[in-house]
Amino acid sequence: MLNAPLSASSTELVINVLTMVLNEGKPLDRAYSHHFSGLKLAPAEQARITAVAGDILRRLNLYCFLADIKSSEIERLGTQLLNAWHMFHGLELPKMQYALKVEQTDFDQRLMEAKQQGALFDGCPEWLDELGQTQIGDKWPAERAALATPPKRYLRTNLLKGTREELIKTLAKEGVQTKVVETVDTAVEVMSDSALFRTEAFKNGLFEQQDAGSQLVATAVDAKPGMRVVDACAGAGGKTLSIAAQMQGKGRLLAMDVEQWKLDSLKQRARRAAAHNIETRIIASSKTIKRLKLTADRVLLDVPCSGLGVLKRNPDAKWRDTPERLPVLVQLQKDILRSYSRMVKVDGILIYATCSIMPQENREQVDLFLANNPHFVFLDDENISVAESGFDGFYLARMQRTAEG
Incomplete structure (x- = not known):
């Protein structure tokens, strides 16, 4: 973290970023882009601002508790929050004009109370803490604490x-x-x-x-030169590019997604990376999938998920998401597995992956799929733990098609 306080101007930028994320519902990366645009910030100062804003969002309820404010009040009481953040990290207070103070005695008392409440101290909302305890049990406190730490690059x-x-x-x-x-x-x-x-x-x-855990997911595809490979939920293509390198540019690598702008971004990245065997295709309807039935040696399904394994990198998500969203995602994962698995040819391998650490989205989905699709057999799976690896959290499973079906 920092070894000196933020400047007044940087403090103001942090407050503006937090306000845009929490009051306007903007993703954190877009808030950074909006507020940094047109400013001639030194890379080191930009890094300091993003470090502070990211850390506050990773433990938002803790810092708001220490500052004795609500998250909805940050636009008005942001200087109070920033003072509490600096006090927590043992830094001098930033020299902000008209800053709202936090009394040391009140701060110390609140900090003592917070240390007795694991979820609060780790910056975890109640709904997520309940979900983690239900899904992961005794392993949840370590994962919860790891998700509150800054991500490595x-x-x-x-x-x-x-x-x-x-x-x-x-x-x-x-x-x-x-x-x-x-x-x-x-x-x-x-x-x-x-x-x-x-x-x-x-x-x-x-x-x-690219996070090291994400790289492990791509490695599990084990694509060989000359194969026909489909990355069916490619997004902007981080894993696609890794697979292209596995294939040494030989064979056919089809990157698919439902959003064209992501595929356009992938095309740019592929040119820079000299990944010339990548072909992009928009999923316009179910016909797009049907046309590829039983054609692929490998199919990667990095499905839409809760993202609960990557919260230290995307900390704004846990203050924007709700528990009601998870069942919708789980049903979407089931639908994608059922439909997109048709592209795997006999003896080909299906790789199912998420950036979640919740069994409901992971092994439970795989077991359900296998129970309903006897022409696939389970090969192996891996849980990439945030606490154990230091990486973001991921899950991957590999299944092989043994017959048409």
Whole structure:
């Protein structure tokens, strides 16, 4: 975290970002883009602002409790919240004009109370704490605490353009310090506070920013050169690009999604990465899937999910989501599994994945699918724990088609 207080102008920016997210319902990344646009902020100062705003959102109920305000009052009482945040982290208070104070005695008393309430101290809303306890049981407190920590920055080496060791050396020449992630063959962790997207290494397509856990999901596809592979919920294509590298640019890789703008973004990234075997296709109707019946060696279904494994990276989601949304997502996952699995050919492999850590979205979905589809057999699965790995949380399962059906 910071080793010095925010400036008055940066404090104001943090308050504006939080207000846009919490009062207007804007995603955090769009709030950053809106408020940083047109400003000539040094990369280090921008990083400080995003670090503070992100940390406050990861433990919003805690900091509001310590400041004795409601989250809906941040636009008006934001200076009080920022003072409480600085006090919690043992920093001098920022020099803000007309700032609202937090009395030290009241702060100390509230902090003592918060430490006795695990969910509050970890910045977890009640609905999520109840869900986690029900779904994960004794393992939930460790996951909950891990989701309250800042995310690390990981890069995926683009093996189409060089090795991991070459990437580390190239980045070092540009002042970016990284280290190998031993458990993920393509991953490096960024150790310095660097503007990654301004580097020549990025412009030349040598890497993509991608969580190490996400890289493990792509690795599980185990695509080989010459295969026909479908990434059926491709989004902007982080995993698609990783699969393209596995295939060494040989074979056919079809990236599909229901939103064209995401596929357009993928096309740009693919050009930069020299991933020339990627073809994009919009899913316009169920006919798009039917035309590909029994054609693919591998089908990756990285399905829409609650995102409860990636909350430290997307902390605004837990204040925007509600428990009522989860059953809708679970039904959508069932529908996608049932429909999109038709694309897997006999002896081909279906990979089901989520960025959730909840069994309801993960193994329970797989077991239900297998019970209703005897022409598929279970191969293996993996729970990528936030607490155990230090990565974002993911789930993946691999199933093989044994017959037409």
